[in-house]
Amino acid sequence: xxxxxxxxxxxxxxxxxxxxxxxxxxxxxxxxxxxxxxxxxxxxxxxxxxxxxxxxxxxxxxxxxxxxxxxxxxxxxxxxxxxxxxxxxxxxxxxxxxxxxxxxxxxxxxxxxxxxxxxxxxxxxxxxxxxxxxxxxxxxxxxxxxxxxxxxxxxxxxxxxxxxxxxxxxxxxxxxxxxxxxxxxxxxxxxxxxxxxxxxxxxxxxxxxxxxxxxxxxxxxxxxxxxxxxxxxxxxxxxxxxxxxxxxxxxxxxxxxxxxxxxxxxxxxxxxxxxxxxxxxxxxxxxxxxxxxxxxxxxxxxxxxxxxxxxxxxxxxxxxxxxxxxxxxx
Amino acid sequence: xxxxxxxxxxxxxxxxxxxxxxxxxxxxxxxxxxxxxxxxxxxxxxxxxxxxxxxxxxxxxxxxxxxxxxxxxxxxxxxxxxxxxxxxxxxxxxxxxxxxxxxxxxxxxxxxxxxxxxxxxxxxxxxxxxxxxxxxxxxxxxxxxxxxxxxxxxxxxxxxxxxxxxxxxxxxxxxxxxxxxxxxxxxxxxxxxxxxxxxxxxxxxxxxxxxxxxxxxxxxxxxxxxxxxxxxxxxxxxxxxxxxxxxxxxxxxxxxxxxxxxxxxxxxxxxxxxxxxxxxxxxxxxxx
Numbered sequence: 001x002x003x004x005x006x007x008x009x010x011x012x013x014x015x016x017x018x019x020x021x022x023x024x025x026x027x028x029x030x031x032x033x034x035x036x037x038x039x040x041x042x043x044x045x046x047x048x049x050x051x052x053x054x055x056x057x058x059x060x061x062x063x064x065x066x067x068x069x070x071x072x073x074x075x076x077x078x079x080x081x082x083x084x085x086x087x088x089x090x091x092x093x094x095x096x097x098x099x100x101x102x103x104x105x106x107x108x109x110x111x112x113x114x115x116x117x118x119x120x121x122x123x124x125x126x127x128x129x130x131x132x133x134x135x136x137x138x139x140x141x142x143x144x145x146x147x148x149x150x151x152x153x154x155x156x157x158x159x160x161x162x163x164x165x166x167x168x169x170x171x172x173x174x175x176x177x178x179x180x181x182x183x184x185x186x187x188x189x190x191x192x193x194x195x196x197x198x199x200x201x202x203x204x205x206x207x208x209x210x211x212x213x214x215x216x217x218x219x220x221x222x223x224x225x226x227x228x229x230x231x232x233x234x235x236x237x238x239x240x241x242x243x244x245x246x247x248x249x250x251x252x253x254x255x256x257x258x259x260x261x262x263x264x265x266x267x268x269x270x271x272x273x274x275x276x277x278x279x280x281x282x283x284x285x286x287x288x289x290x291x292x293x294x295x296x297x298x299x300x301x302x303x304x305x306x307x308x309x310x311x312x313x314x315x316x317x318x319x320x321x322x323x324x325x326x327x328x329x330x
Numbered sequence: 331x332x333x334x335x336x337x338x339x340x341x342x343x344x345x346x347x348x349x350x351x352x353x354x355x356x357x358x359x360x361x362x363x364x365x366x367x368x369x370x371x372x373x374x375x376x377x378x379x380x381x382x383x384x385x386x387x388x389x390x391x392x393x394x395x396x397x398x399x400x401x402x403x404x405x406x407x408x409x410x411x412x413x414x415x416x417x418x419x420x421x422x423x424x425x426x427x428x429x430x431x432x433x434x435x436x437x438x439x440x441x442x443x444x445x446x447x448x449x450x451x452x453x454x455x456x457x458x459x460x461x462x463x464x465x466x467x468x469x470x471x472x473x474x475x476x477x478x479x480x481x482x483x484x485x486x487x488x489x490x491x492x493x494x495x496x497x498x499x500x501x502x503x504x505x506x507x508x509x510x511x512x513x514x515x516x517x518x519x520x521x522x523x524x525x526x527x528x529x530x531x532x533x534x535x536x537x538x539x540x541x542x543x544x545x546x547x548x549x550x551x552x553x554x555x556x557x558x559x560x561x562x563x564x565x566x567x568x569x570x571x572x573x574x575x576x577x578x579x580x581x582x583x584x585x586x587x588x589x590x591x592x593x594x595x596x597x598x599x600x601x602x603x604x605x606x607x608x609x610x611x612x613x614x615x616x617x618x
Binding site for chain 2: 041062063065067068070072073076077078079080081082083084085086088103104107108111112113
């Protein structure tokens with residue numbers, strides 16, 4: 001059942017639950033953080049409105065730095081700003097930063113240990129009609145192997161806002177992953193959030209879903225429907241993909257004996273991979289992977305694409321049942 | 331810095347000679363590394379570390395220091411040599427270049443060596459970081475300046491031109507980009523690989539001031555760096571025309587000495603030639 005400690009909204013299952021994009025949470029969070037810390041600057045690559053920097057620009061015009069369509073400079077220049085004492089939030093679409101700017105992120109920001117926050121908006125296929133060129137579904141995979149990066153993919157706009165404030169205080173480079181499309185707002189100001197600490201939203205004993213990003217809500221819907229079919233499913237919000245909360249993963253594996261990972265990302269190299277790497281060395285566990293199955297995205301409505309690539313509620317239910325079946329057979 | 335006496339100029343020439351000797355010994359000892367660029371840049375580095383830069387070797391993180399970003403990180407032997415001679419760390423440590431556990435990585439790392447300022451190697455990324463630093467300094471109304479040492483070959487990287495646009499847009503006159511215009515890169519002559527000329531005009535078109543000097547003439551380098559202080563409202567590019575491999579005749583102007591291991595006897599011959607030059611320079615110095 002849904003855990004009271006998660007402090008989720010009461011109308012969690014209501015189809016008319018209010019929706020907002022996680023990038024909106026960024027826009028609010030960065031203003032919150034900047035009010036407290038004068039060293040925070042925002043660096044923008046010609047996407048002020050769509051990366052939700054309008055409020056920041058209005059409030060702190062002297063701390064808003066426009067660099068144009070220069071994603072490599074966005075990353076490398078920010079390393080310089082950080083060496084000069086600033087805390088830059090560098091903002092673009094995830095496809096372009098970290099996508100295009102990966103080497104600058106890796107060498108100039110991370111190896112260089114600079115305090116830069118990388119804000120990748122428009123991650124996932126839910127970017128929709130813009131198509132595959134703009135749908136970053138490889139970004140977690142390219143960031144995970146970088147030794148000192150922290151990766152956070154918040155589950156809704158409320159959590160996104162908290163993640164931005166927490167990232168501002170976190171010493172060192174952080175990659176914050178946000179989405180374009182509006183998705184259910186189901187956590188509250190009172191829901192606990194701490195970088196690196198997973199939150200179990202629903203307790204269960206048969207199968208554990210470990211999810212990140214806005215698909216956590218789909219995972220909860222799937223779990224509620226499966227409850228009516230007699231399966232008791234745990235749902236863990238693994239908002240921090242790195243450093244992975246290995247304790248929480250291990251607990252889920254031990255409690256349920258079967259895991260389903262859910263992410264709006266390539267199955268290769270994402271959260272599912274991180275969970276599998278963790279369990280292979282500590283507690284080998286049956287695992288099913290919900291994500292994009294080694295394909296590029298394409299144009300379409302966001303919900304159509306989530307269904308098309310097998311990340312909607314029926315697809316998650318199917319994966320849970322499969323994991324449960326494998327567990328029972330074993 | 332101001333105008334320097336003939337004696338001081340000669341002292342800097344002796345220092346540059348010493349830095350060149352360190353470069354040869356370090357790379358020979360390491361068994362790999364880059365010689366051509368560092369030898370060509372020795373005079374510029376002698377002037378930077380012993381006259382031009384505001385810095386304190388005993389306090390590498392001094393808040394008000396000038397920042398020197400080495401963009402073409404592979405030329406780090408010359409920076410390490412200059413830092414050791416300036417007192418950042420013992421000259422003995424130069425022998426650890428490229429060894430496991432060393433602070434003197436094959437390409438420099440900010441977090442390993444205090445005073446290295448940044449981590450560099452992948453070409454074309456230095457000016458972007460330097461521009462970010464210069465922008466931060468302007469925001470906070472700091473007086474320190476940012477120098478960025480670049481190679482000519484790395485001007486082929488798109489990121490460098492992104493940084494040039496940004497610096498021009500923001501009129502970063504606290505930023506000096508020094509270009510090691512030695513006309514060579516790994517695969518040959520820069521003008522054969524990917525022509526950079528007209529070089530000066532490109533910078534000017536990007537809203538930069540441009541100065542040029544003979545980078546192997548200490549007096550000319552001193553004057554040019556002094557002149558950068560009187561330029562305002564735009565970032566400054568100082569093109570130093572250098573001879574790659576300068577000081578070791580068999581290396582001069584030969585692109586193969588961008589980086590190649592010494593064969594037996596080659597390093598010794600280089601040291602011998604440099605020592606002969608030093609004896610001459612010291613005799614000249616004694617007369618001043």
